[in-house]
Amino acid sequence: MASETDRDPRHHTQQMQxxxxxxxxxxxxxxxxxxxxxxxxxxxxxxxxxxxxxKAFSDYESKNESAWR
Incomplete structure (x- = not known):
């Protein structure tokens, strides 16, 4: 079973960055x-x-781009 951290998209975007x-x-x-x-x-x-x-991962994380809203 996935932990709460594993389910948090920010955890993954930060790891990739x-x-x-x-x-x-x-x-x-x-x-x-x-x-x-x-x-x-x-x-x-x-x-x-x-x-x-x-930068795309960062934009996704902060929802800076309209595509990620």
Missing amino acids: QRLQELMDHLRQDIEKVDEPQLKAMFETSAEVLGGIK
Whole structure:
């Protein structure tokens, strides 16, 4: 049976935002570790895309967008 925490959407949105931020941080740290410009660009672009997804979770949580109301 799912606990009360498991049923709370905020618990899940906050967990996802944390994991996305960790991945964004990792990608940006790895930019400094590689020499290939295309790979650096791919890491930065990936981090930016994940930032957009993280924002979508935040918007859902705070009901900022009309789609989430």
